[in-house]
Amino acid sequence: MxxxxxxxxxxxxxxxxxxxxxxxxxxxxxxxxxxxxxxxxxxxxxxxxxxxxxxxxxxxxxxxxxxxxxxxxxxxxxxxxxxxxxxxxxxxxxxxxxxxxxxxxxxxxxxxxxxxxxxxxxxxxxxxxxxxxxxxxxxxxxxxxxxxxEPGTTGRDLVREVTTAAPYELGAGPWRVVALDFGVKRTMLRLLAERARVTVVPASTKAEEVLALEPDGVLLSNGPGDPAALDAQAACVAGLLGRVPVFGICLGHQLLCRAVGAETYKLPFGHHGGNHPVRRLDTGQVEVTAQNHNYAVDRASLPKEAEVTHVNLNDGVVEGIALPRAQAFSVQYHPEAGPGPHDARYLFGRFWRLVEERSH
The missing domain is CATH 3.50.30.20 (Carbamoyl-phosphate synthase small subunit, N-terminal domain)
Structure with a gap:
């Protein structure tokens, strides 16, 4: 009973x-x-x-x-x-x-x-x-x-509650990828480990420490809380841009945008589910995506060098950007889709192409 x-x-x-x-x-x-x-x-x-x-x-x-x-x-x-x-x-x-x-x-x-x-x-x-x-x-x-x-999530650094306490490694392959763990999901790591040696590092890791590992690429993971409370992490991302290919997902997307001067804001009730339609602007294709976030990037605050690549068809939220000169890109949704549709798995292929170009 x-x-x-x-x-x-x-x-x-x-x-x-x-x-x-x-x-x-x-x-x-x-x-x-x-x-x-x-x-x-x-x-x-x-x-x-x-x-x-x-x-x-x-x-x-x-x-x-x-x-x-x-x-x-x-x-x-x-x-x-x-x-x-x-x-x-x-x-x-x-x-x-x-x-x-x-x-x-x-x-x-x-x-x-x-x-x-x-x-x-x-x-x-x-x-x-x-x-x-x-x-x-x-x-x-x-x-x-x-x-x-109850204080909610606004202004709170919740990443410190979920990040790894110490670095660890997994996978094997010709490349080395560093994953900044802001609350990384295991499916992301599995997809990376299929083709690379992955070193997962705590969210407090500085840019110089990441670069000292000589990565061929860096993943900025998903995670909880308010990106505006993560100035140290945004500074780390800024220190990586132009020096190594960067792929950001969810909170990683928000931190990449904040690293180049953009602002973020809280959505009324967030995007949480496995069926959110997103338009890929270069092809016009609509992707059905998995999403889990309460904050979004203010499009008007993005610098000129940031190209908006994806938008949410429900409310127009920025769902992806690219920084071509810096070999960096990010998406607000979850291409690893655990759970959810696999429409966006191609983004990992885009990351591998950047990694391969740099390694040559």
């Missing part, structure tokens, strides 16, 4: 449900509430370090159907603050399942609430924007106070 509980938002909205996963001893969990629209891939979403500081609401009503498996983890553990679902499957059905999702949540101490009207909740967040929330078995007044006190 699951314990009843409530989810309360900072605006005072109250939704009833039942507590699942890990129950915090103090009886309350908090975070910035966002929603994700994927139909499958819930484990990859929950284990994406970009969700640090956030509570994830799944719009798809049935979550946990096929259980979880270690092969699908995108990080060493989930960094999200919690999960909200309509219906959490108790008994998964898949030959790959190692354990049910709820057991996974308990093992990684991720609190959750099920039985929530996620349709109503999603419509509310779309209308009012991402906001602080609290859920648990405490009374509604206590939960409301906790929700109002």
């Amino acid at each position: 699951r314990r009843p509980g409530h989810l309360v938002l900072a605006d005072g909205s109250v939704l009833a449900g039942e507590l699942v996963g890990f129950e915090p001893p103090e009886g309350v969990a908090t975070g910035e509430l966002v929603f994700n629209t994927v139909l499958s891939g819930y484990q990859e979403v929950l284990s994406d370090p970009s969700y640090a500081g956030q509570v994830v609401c799944f719009t798809y009503p049935h979550i946990g159907n096929y259980g979880v498996t270690p092969e699908d983890d995108e990080a060493r553990r989930p960094f999200c603050r919690g999960v909200v679902v309509r219906d959490l499957t108790a008994t998964p059905s898949s030959w790959r399942a190692g354990e049910p999702l709820e057991a996974y949540l308990r093992r990684h101490q991720v609190p959750g609430i099920a039985g929530v009207d996620t349709r109503r909740l999603t419509r509310l967040v779309r209308r009012e924007g991402a906001m602080g929330c609290a859920f648990g078995w405490r009374d509604v007044e206590e939960l409301a106070a906790a929700a109002r006190a």
Whole structure:
């Protein structure tokens, strides 16, 4: 029998449900509430370090159907603050399942609430924007106070919570790639390791330290939080430009843009899902993309040398830029697509071409 509980938002909205996963001893969990629209891939979403500081609401009503498996983890553990679902499957059905999702949540101490009207909740967040929330078995007044006190992600450096503590290596191949770990997903590293020796370094690594490794290319990874709070990381990126090919993804895209003087801003409720249409401007082709970000680049603030290469067809957000003279480019979405469509995997090929040109 699951314990009843409530989810309360900072605006005072109250939704009833039942507590699942890990129950915090103090009886309350908090975070910035966002929603994700994927139909499958819930484990990859929950284990994406970009969700640090956030509570994830799944719009798809049935979550946990096929259980979880270690092969699908995108990080060493989930960094999200919690999960909200309509219906959490108790008994998964898949030959790959190692354990049910709820057991996974308990093992990684991720609190959750099920039985929530996620349709109503999603419509509310779309209308009012991402906001602080609290859920648990405490009374509604206590939960409301906790929700109002939740600071959210604005102005916060959450990268320090998710980055690696020490460098490590993987892969083999003719080239050396340095991956700056702002919260890197394992699928990105697997794709790089197929063709290169990859050295993953902490987010605090300076440009001179990266260059001392004599890389043929540098990956700027995804990650959580506000890019405006990462001045040291933007300075590192600035120190790499023109000296080595650079490929930025998600937060890496935002930091590349900030490194050349652009500004970033917070979206009302972010882009989180596996079906966002993006137009590739040089061909006119539309890519269906996986996305997970709350911040975006201000197009008007981009310098002249930055070419906008991709735009979001839903709201016009800048989804990609190129700096041809610096042999650098970046995209706001996730070409590794874990989970999601593989329309944008060609971008890794573009990176390898830059690496090959430099090595010759």
